[in-house]
Amino acid sequence: MKPGVNRSEAFLIAKEPYYEPLGDEVLLFESAYRNRIPVLLKGPTGCGKTRFMEHMAWRLKRPLITVSCHDDLTASDLVGRYLITAGETVWVDGPLAQAVRNGSICYLDEVVEARKDTTVVIHPLADDRRILAIEKTGEVIHAPAEFALAMSYNPGYQSVLKDLKQSTRQRFVALEFGYPNSALEQRIVERESGVDPETAGKLVKFAAMTRNLKGSGLEEGASTRLLVHAAKLMVSGVSPVAACRGAVAQALSDDSEMLAAINELSASLF
């Protein structure tokens, strides 16, 4: 693949990603999209934020470019940089610049993890200017109507450093995601893993038990994603208790007392 080549087709989502709406988030996102307002997804890990983005990209028939932010992610990682080939320098768009050019949806996952200098490029894109200024080439890209910016953020991790600045957050329409109610969560687990309804129901109960423990030794209860993992293990023949131990308990904690208690909880259900 040649650098800088438009490859947005690769990011188009052909098949409908399975998504169960929790409320009116689909409508809200669509309206925000039509009004060219960026969207902020808030919610605990594993509750379906990324899946929602895939679903929306499919609905809106736009390519989805996802950037998982980490603490070493700089503005150049988003915008682009020069590469050197034999004899010349070549500018290569970063994922954000690419998304702006192609009118894709750019999704910055866990945006608080990124370095602070990234806000410099996000801000002009996230208000009504909708421009991306590429400092190194002097280019200014005006985002087409199809472009959308979305980012996710987990407010649960209470840390001063991991907080989103007001100047950033107040540019976005915010959608809050939580864990789905038990009936819905059961359906999701069934659908995603192919497990029988009874087992799915027990898994959802188990998740509720671990969520009761939040704040007293557990940072976070079991997410829907963990339940799907456990269910998948069960479908491929792992015993329920072993599946819960591997996919849920060990994923939640390293504390031996906590692990013992969580394992007892799963054993009492299965």
Place this chain on the structure above:
Amino acid sequence: MRPGPWEPMSATEALSADAIEEWLDEELDAALSLRRSSRPAAEALAALTREQQDFARHWIGVIAKTNPEFAFRFASRAAEGLRRMGPEDAEAWIVQAMDVYDKMGLYPAVAALADVETFAAAREGRARSAALADVGPVLEIFLQGLAGRRLKIEAAEQAYTDTATIFLPARLDVLGNREDNVRLYKLTVVHLWAQTWFGTFSGHEPQRLTTRCAQFPDPAYACRLFHALETMRLDACLARELPGLHREIRAMRQPQAISTAWAAWRSRLESPEARVDDSYAAQQALYGEELPDPHPYQGILDAAAVASVLAQRVEQERLAFQGALQKLLQEKNREPAAQHAPTRFAKPDDDAGRQEPSLLLDGQPLALPPDVRTLAESIVQDLGEIPDEYLVPAGDGGYAPNQEKRPEDVWKGTYHEEGAYLYNEWDHRRKHYRKDWCVLRELDVHPSDSDFVAQTLQKYGGLAARLRKTFEALRGENAVQRRQNQGDDIDFDALIEGFADLRSGRELPTGLFLRGRRVARNIAVMFMVDMSGSTKGWINDAERESLVLLCEALEILGDRYAIYGFSGITRKRCEIYRIKTFAEPYNDEVKARLAGIKPQDYTRMGVAIRHLSRLLNDVQARTKLLITLSDGKPDDYDGYRGEYGIEDTRQALLEAKRDGVHAFCITIDTDARDYLPHMYGAANYVQIDDVRKLPLKITDIYRHLTG
């Protein structure tokens, strides 16, 4: 091991008394005399198997090396001990006696050997039984996971619940092995939880069980009858809700032989529609029938305890709930106590919905704050719903219960809280915070004008120079890295050279980019220094010297740091001594304060940790460290000691961890291993044996922690 000279120990045939006597005479020569022969011991040992004899001979040999007299005493007792105990327990018996010998000398050790019987019985019981102290922590988490109001676990004679606490025997020795006894604990806990969750006791009528039983000629029997019936109903509930657990229950209980009259009622009680009313109906119908054997996990019913706790809680929660509603209204800037009831309660739609009670305010769904939600859940658990009369917010005068609950003695007396910080304290017995329990003030250390710092630097001159070197190597630099394979910008120097290479026919080198290296060290560290009275003398000196060396090192490193001392006496006078704040440079004033650190009163650690991690949290840093220098357990004058102090400290550390503060403890308490892993975690403390080594060690520890 010293086999006899005449044959190897591995032979299988038991030795004769003569052979043993000969061996003993040689081994215990120093302890024997004309009047004292080894014959009786040899005869007793001759009755054992060869394996036991070899075991005894091995240990006699070992002990004889320490003290022949002690070995002789052991030889006389060995046969009895080995008859009573297996080799493992016997070894424990011997080892404990030897420990006593090491610590206290011969006679106490002989006494420790003598009581074989007690020791054997205790060993047997310990191996088989389960202790609440061991399983309690896991059971508590388990219980909290189940659902409903948070129940405490406490030790008592019998297993029962008063709907706020589950009481369990301190040790269970009912079943044949430890594993089963642990399981019995668990099943008992779940059964008692089921009583509170599946409506055995209703908040509408706290006295119901007492009154009902009193109507019968034999109230005690009536209560047991009701208990047996409720157990049937609850077991069926558990079978539906927790099938895995129910399998264990079935495995544990004996089949109950019951009459046909019972059988009919049982099927009614086991149906999903059965409620506590059915158990009362059955009690009426079956009165006089013989009771089935109780299940081992069902505990007892204490109607009086339930009635008083339940009645009290229902009343308290009604007041608290109405008070909370009023507060919610005020926050929403509405007129309190509007003529029409402004709130309507939306009933939960299903049984599981008991966990999610919701309220409407003027027709709009209301997001309940977590504490109000917990309260609402507890009310629903007792009453089945939030009764309409609860939905009337308290009037202005009505919002008193919280004030009443505050222990008055905090506020009375000459002490007042102006300018002080109030902190909650964790009460592990209640499993709740005591609100605004500790009154904390920040004070300045009185500076001392001695040249302590200079003296210390002179004393540790060589070390200080070495420290400077090692810490310089650690120092992070905010530099641009050149010739990187990838980076944010082009390294033109490298590129020009590279092009020259390329033109002359060589390959273009790879490292052509500049990369902004991120600031390697972004650390804020808070030192929390124990200034309790027990640090007086060496410890205080060592602490101060350590801090001087640390400051020197940290100045090189450029890490932001602050130093605070803590002490105090009672919860009303918790004191934090400012030695160096984050904003202050390391100047002469700080040095004078370092020199002026003096032992004060007690060690109330929880509140100090809460305050200092709050200060630490106001600092922007990637890594935040809270390092405690301490000489012992948390301890204060007003009951803040033992488990209470440790649990509060642990809780404070958990809070700190939640806020992203890494806690680490450096202690010189030799008993630290008993409690520090529980408080700080196994890897987060260092125990220093010799306080004089503290200054040498501390910079090393810091380097490891942050390097």
